[in-house]
Amino acid sequence: MRLSQRLRRPLRHLPHGPIIRLSPPEFLLLGFVFFSLLGTLLLMLPPASEEPLAWHQALFTAASAITVTGLVVIQVSELSLFGQLVVLGLIQIGGIGFMVFAALTLLLLGMRLPLRQKQLVKESLNYTSYQHLIHLVRLVIAFALIMETLGTLLLAVAWVPRFGLQEGLWVSFFHAISAFNNAGFSTWSGSLTADVANPIVNVTVSLLFVIGGLGFIVVAELVEWRRIGSLSLHARLVLHATFWLALVGMLMFLLLEWHNPATLGGLESLPARLQAAWFQSVTPRTAGFNTLDTGSLDEPTALMTMLLMFIGAGSGSTASGIKVTTFVVMLLVARSFLRGGAQPTVFRHSLSDMTVFKAVAVALSGMLLIFTCLFVLTITEPGKVFFDLAFESVSAFGTVGLSRGITADLSLAGQAxxxxxxxxxxxxxxxxGYFIATRQPKGLKYAQGIVHIG
Structure with missing residues (x-):
């Protein structure tokens, strides 16, 4: 059935209940578009802000929220309480996963979740079995709510004495949800720069988005580690890669920015510099908060940040990017080739051809998407610095939210x-690719050909 026909009749009624005709990628993409448009309509309502938002401002804000990016063309402080609640709702849905909420909603409405939708929910959570899948969905939502509540309480320790009970609790609640979902939205124009030396804020916010970026299955394995006695290959890869990327990023940040008076060089104490370096090394993993001015980073540091934004965090998490497992698999493939190995191996396990193909496809698709975005921006934004446009493109792809200060100045075509x-x-x-491709039935197998690479 063609896409246009499936869109006109998305449900198919069977004796045991309706099922969805749309394929998982179609459902996913159209879901983000739907919530972007719904958020746009809500943000354009008079109660959403003191001054009515233009349609393109509302659309950009809604799309940034549902994709948990954090790039903004208006400040969140310009929104009313209602408007900020709309943003938080979109962040929560987009962060935990649209398909997770969709699965739970369909089941609560008495609708059967088709196998294809179960497959997408299973893969989005990095789960290996269909058994107890809905139970896992409920646990994911419960875990998110618990972490956001704990984050709110910890941040309140730092901010309630400064802003008072009501405002302090609200900003703590807002930033806890934004942090856990790797959204990067802040109620302040300078993000968290005022708390660059505050250990409570630095530790709480960074732990929230690091935990959110590990992936729910990895967290579940860590919780049950003592009972099961071991971790899966996926969990070990994610944890090792997360540790080494954070450590190397922090050391490189200290080395490159130590004498920059606009960043680390402007901080007097060693603890403040270490906290800032740690925070700036982990926030590109699609968190989007910043305790230092991103636009003041030296170009080598900004280039390193772009690499971290491209990599992202763990699969089945609140973060984006190509994912750390994809990056590690690509490194393992290169290592295996250079050593003359038949298959990439890690931790005494070999990786299947399908895993390698998927990693190559995801990484290549990401690079092509970034190139296309940057190519269009160089046409629509002729007066902007090329490096700043490249940084913006990678940040948008990785749904990070870090910017060198050009987002609000982009043209309508650039914002689109x-x-x-x-x-x-x-x-x-x-x-x-799944959305626009026509599935072809399996045909004849062709003889292998030789293509020279490199």
């Missing part, structure tokens, strides 16, 4: 390009 990149980056670049 960023919106599309954020949605495709969050849904997964490979989903676009």
């Amino acid at each position: 390009t960023i919106i599309v990149t954020m949605i495709l980056g969050r849904a997964g670049p490979i989903s676009l």
Whole structure:
């Protein structure tokens, strides 16, 4: 059935209940588009802000929220309480996973979840079995709510004495949800720069988005580690890669920015510098908060940040990017080739050809999406610095939210390009291929050919 026909009749009624005709990638992409438009309508309502938002401002804000990016063309402080609640709702849905909420909603409505939708929910959570899948969905939502509550209480310790009970609790609640979902939205124009030396804020916010970026299955394995006695290969890869990327990023940040008076060089105490270096090394993993001015980073540091934004965090998490496992698999493939090995191996396990193919497809799709976004921006934004446009493109793809200060100055065409990149980056670049491709039945197997590489 063609896409246009499936869109006109998305449900198919069977004796045991209705099922969805749309394929998982179609459902995912259209879901993000739907919530972006719904958020736009809500943000354009008079109660959402003191001054009415233009349609493109509301659309950009809604798309950035549902994709948990954090790039903004208006400040969150310009929104009313209602408007900020709309943003938080979109962040929560987009962070935990649209398909997770969709699965739970369909089941609560008495609708059967088709096998294809179960497959997408299973893969989005990095789960290996269909058994107890709905139970896991409920646990994911409960875990998110618990972490956000703990984050709110810890941040309140730092902010309630400063802002008072009501405002302090609200900003703590807002930033806890934004942090756990790797959204990067802040109620302050300078993000968390005022708390660059505050250990409570630095530790709490960074732990929230690091835990959110590990992936729910990895967290579940850590909780049950003492009972099961071991971790899966996926969990070990994610934990090792997360540790080494954070450590190397922190050391490189200290080395490159130590004498920059606009960043680390402007901080007097050693603890403040260490906290800032730690925070700035982990926030590109699609968190989007910043305790230092991103636009003041030296170009080598900004280039390193772009690499970290491209890599992202763990599969089945609140973060985006190509994912750390994809990056590690690509490194293992290169190592295996250079050593003359038949298959890439890690921790005494070999990786299947399908895993390698998927990693190559995801990484290549991500690079093509970034190139396309940057190519369009160089046309629509002729007066902007090329490096700043490249940084913006990678940030949009990785749904990070870090910017060198050009987001609000982009033209309407430039903002539309960023919106599309954020949605495709969050849904997964490979989903676009599934969305437009026509599935071909398996045919004859062809003889192998030789293509010279390198």
